[in-house]
Amino acid sequence: MSGETNLFGVYLHAFLVTAVLAFVLTLVVHRLLVWLKVYRHVWHPALFETAVFVICWALVLNLPEYARS
Amino acid sequence: MTQATRDRLHFALASFAAAMLALYISLAIGLPKPYWAVITVYIVSHPIAGAVRSKAIYRLLGTGLGAAAPVVLVPHLVNAPALLSLALALWVGVCLAVAVLDRSPRSYILMLAGYTAAIIGFPGVLQPAAIFDVALARAQEIGLGIVCATLVHSLWFPRPVGTVVRARLDAWLTEADQWALDLLRGGSAETLERDRSRLAGAASEIRQLATHLPYDTSRLRETTAVVQALQERLLRLIPLLASLSDRLAALRALRGAPDAETTAALAEVADWVASPGMDPQPLLQRLRQQAACVDRRDWTGLHQLSLLSRLLDLVETLDESRQLLAHLHAPERALPSPLAKAVARAEERPLHRDPGLAWRSGGAATLSILICCALWILGGWSAGDGAAVLAAVLCCLFATMDDPAPAMRAFGISLLLAVPLAAVYLFVLLPRVHDFVPLALVLAPTLVGLGMLMVSPQHALLSLSVNINFINSLALQDRLTWTFADFLNVNLAPFVGLLVALSVTRGLRSMGVETSARRLLRQTWDALARLAEGRGEREPLAFASRMTDRLGLLAPKLAASKDPALAGVSILSELRAGMDLVALRGLRARLSARNDSTLEPLLQALAAHYRARADRQRGPDAEADLLPLLDRTIYRLGTNPAETDAREVSALLGLRRSLFPDTPVPMTTQEART
Numbered sequence: 001m002s003g004e005t006n007l008f009g010v011y012l013h014a015f016l017v018t019a020v021l022a023f024v025l026t027l028v029v030h031r032l033l034v035w036l037k038v039y040r041h042v043w044h045p046a047l048f049e050t051a052v053f054v055i056c057w058a059l060v061l062n063l064p065e066y067a068r069s
Numbered sequence: 070m071t072q073a074t075r076d077r078l079h080f081a082l083a084s085f086a087a088a089m090l091a092l093y094i095s096l097a098i099g100l101p102k103p104y105w106a107v108i109t110v111y112i113v114s115h116p117i118a119g120a121v122r123s124k125a126i127y128r129l130l131g132t133g134l135g136a137a138a139p140v141v142l143v144p145h146l147v148n149a150p151a152l153l154s155l156a157l158a159l160w161v162g163v164c165l166a167v168a169v170l171d172r173s174p175r176s177y178i179l180m181l182a183g184y185t186a187a188i189i190g191f192p193g194v195l196q197p198a199a200i201f202d203v204a205l206a207r208a209q210e211i212g213l214g215i216v217c218a219t220l221v222h223s224l225w226f227p228r229p230v231g232t233v234v235r236a237r238l239d240a241w242l243t244e245a246d247q248w249a250l251d252l253l254r255g256g257s258a259e260t261l262e263r264d265r266s267r268l269a270g271a272a273s274e275i276r277q278l279a280t281h282l283p284y285d286t287s288r289l290r291e292t293t294a295v296v297q298a299l300q301e302r303l304l305r306l307i308p309l310l311a312s313l314s315d316r317l318a319a320l321r322a323l324r325g326a327p328d329a330e331t332t333a334a335l336a337e338v339a340d341w342v343a344s345p346g347m348d349p350q351p352l353l354q355r356l357r358q359q360a361a362c363v364d365r366r367d368w369t370g371l372h373q374l375s376l377l378s379r380l381l382d383l384v385e386t387l388d389e390s391r392q393l394l395a396h397l398h399a400p401e402r403a404l405p406s407p408l409a410k411a412v413a414r415a416e417e418r419p420l421h422r423d424p425g426l427a428w429r430s431g432g433a434a435t436l437s438i439l440i441c442c443a444l445w446i447l448g449g450w451s452a453g454d455g456a457a458v459l460a461a462v463l464c465c466l467f468a469t470m471d472d473p474a475p476a477m478r479a480f481g482i483s484l485l486l487a488v489p490l491a492a493v494y495l496f497v498l499l500p501r502v503h504d505f506v507p508l509a510l511v512l513a514p515t516l517v518g519l520g521m522l523m524v525s526p527q528h529a530l531l532s533l534s535v536n537i538n539f540i541n542s543l544a545l546q547d548r549l550t551w552t553f554a555d556f557l558n559v560n561l562a563p564f565v566g567l568l569v570a571l572s573v574t575r576g577l578r579s580m581g582v583e584t585s586a587r588r589l590l591r592q593t594w595d596a597l598a599r600l601a602e603g604r605g606e607r608e609p610l611a612f613a614s615r616m617t618d619r620l621g622l623l624a625p626k627l628a629a630s631k632d633p634a635l636a637g638v639s640i641l642s643e644l645r646a647g648m649d650l651v652a653l654r655g656l657r658a659r660l661s662a663r664n665d666s667t668l669e670p671l672l673q674a675l676a677a678h679y680r681a682r683a684d685r686q687r688g689p690d691a692e693a694d695l696l697p698l699l700d701r702t703i704y705r706l707g708t709n710p711a712e713t714d715a716r717e718v719s720a721l722l723g724l725r726r727s728l729f730p731d732t733p734v735p736m737t738t739q740e741a742r743t
Contacts, residue, residue, distance in 0.1 A: 034291065040401070046118070046223035 022057035081520030084114040087221035089509045091214045101206045109214025118223045119230030122284035125219040127177035135185025136208040147197040154442035157190045158435045166431030172420045187461035191454040230281045253339035272303045273621030298412045302390040304613045308648045311641040313379045320372045349388045375722045378715035421619040434464035437573040455562030460570040472579040477571045480534045487538035586626040598679035600650045646727040652720035671702045
């Protein structure tokens with residue numbers, strides 16, 4: 001996973017693209033967790049969310065690997 | 070170390086950490102102007118984490134929009150610099166005007182879109198080919214700063230906005246309880262009225278704070294709708310308590326002392342207010358019975374009915390507020406079902422807006438930028454773009470103030486303080502620094518020190534400006550070498566921009582406390598006139614929200630003004646009149662034709678009255694007609710229990726009391742007939 005992604009003729013750094021994808025994914029997960037009332041049992045919601053984002057980013061970054069195997 | 074000092078140090082260290090993180094990343098990935106990321110960190114940082122997060126999202130959107138504008142404009146107009154300046158100046162002006170119109174934190178989007186376009190566009194005029202890269206770099210630097218600030222402030226022991234809002238709501242309701250008790254147990258309420266109108270200001274502040282709640286770091290984020298519902302109760306309580314106070318005074322004026330039944334009711338309600346947690350249902354039942362038995366044929370009876378109606382509303386609203394507050398403290402306990410439904414329906418209520426002022430702010434920004442551009446392009450001064458940029462930023466930053474001029478002057482002083490400081494760093498300290506860690510250590514004393522000052526309200530503006538200007542003139546580029554002539558030329562430009570912005574603002578935009586208060590009052594009366602004409606807001610709470618916001622703005626101005634014409638104004642009485650007009654409009658919908666023809670002329674006369682006050686001409690003829698008309702309507706509708714309920718009688722009486730507080734009522738209702 002390296003280099004740049006071509007988006008309508010504009011070259012963007014791959015990290016930027018995957019981070020935005022991961023952020024959208026985080027938002028979806030966040031909504032789901034709010035609906036399930038999970039946050040009542042979380043000590044530090046902001047830290048928790050950041051961790052969720054990092055997990056999502058890792059998932060997005062490694063997606064090609066999973067797809068191959 | 071006291072708690073306050075600890076909070077300050079905590080904020081300063083967190084901001085510094087975020088700034089260094091942003092600086093490190095932007096140097097590492099080779100962004101052209103790393104200091105923009107550092108400045109952004111300091112602009113977004115706020116002691117309350119929720120506020121950083123909400124600002125962050127709006128700012129990111131605004132930056133994106135602001136970066137897009139010059140990318141579209143500059144290549145098309147690059148051969149006509151004058152036209153390009155005009156286009157950019159207009160863009161900033163329009164963005165700013167719309168941002169000032171919308172007073173919620175959402176307005177950051179357009180404000181940022183405005184001055185980011187100026188920041189990117191003006192320096193880009195000289196190198197139009199690179200405008201895309203410049204815009205992208207600036208957007209990345211600002212975005213990086215925002216992300217770093219958000220991350221550090223929400224992870225490193227965040228101070229959630231939820232608990233702050235809850236504490237404010239607690240304090241507010243306690244004060245409202247005290248107000249109610251003072252009234253019910255017979256303190257003299259009129260002397261306190263000015264004091265009480267402060268509650269309107271406090272309600273507005275709570276509102277502003279609560280807008281950050283959906284972005285909070287605490288669990289209270291999930292209770293946003295409950296807070297909204299509670300705010301609606303607060304909005305209702307202010308006019309309610311004011312009119313209760315008024316009705317008590319009216320009854321005393323009429324009879325000397327209230328009769329035994331009323332006194333008993335007052336004592337009962339007072340006991341209920343003083344003992345939280347008591348079931349209000351038996352009390353409400355008794356009050357309703359009492360209201361049904363009142364003899365409506367004379368003025369005393371009508372006043373009693375009105376008082377009872379206000380007491381009923383008070384008990385209901387206070388009870389609901391208490392339940393909502395209890396729910397905020399213990400969210401796991403469910404709300405009773407009618408209240409839970411009200412929470413589900415709660416929505417955002419509108420704020421006061423002033424289009425005239427907004428367009429003037431926008432116009433001032435456009436004009437200042439154009440003057441700077443004239444100096445720059447026509448005068449052939451190479452560093453002139455810096456002046457145009459600063460004029461744009463200054464006009465935007467302080468646009469919401471009554472008089473932005475003193476703040477701009479403070480910004481100028483901060484420039485004077487910051488430039489020598491930056492010079493010391495640039496020519497003495499930084500040449501000896503060749504690595505990131507020593508750089509951070511050298512910067513630490515200044516940035517942490519200024520960061521600590523940024524927490525206290527009276528130093529916030531100056532220290533933030535010194536900080537921004539310091540970093541800005543430091544211009545932490547990758548090349549750390551500067552000639553003194555460059556340094557001087559670049560640092561002269563902001564002063565020119567400042568002077569232009571200051572003089573344009575003083576000519577076009579500044580208004581004193583008195584002018585601003587009079588303007589707000591005129592708008593209040595205009596809103597009342599529109600309401601009587603049947604053109605204003607349909608939703609009572611929307612009206613109350615706008616009105617309370619206006620009164621919250623007005624209260625400190627009235628207190629500060631020395632104008633005797635403003636001294637007699639009672640803003641709570643205007644709010645009461647507004648709520649009464651809303652009630653009368655609800656009544657009109659179901660009146661029979663005969664009675665509707667009674668109410669219609671009254672509403673027209675009221676509209677004419679408020680219109681005249683808004684236009685600053687008080688016709689004595691209209692006043693003389695209004696009173697008998699009002700009395701006649703009260704008699705016709707008030708003695709007709711089939712068509713009017715207690716609340717509407719109360720509204721009519723309330724209007725009479727707001728408009729003619731000192732005119733005694735006719736001895737019997739029969740007299741009013743003639």
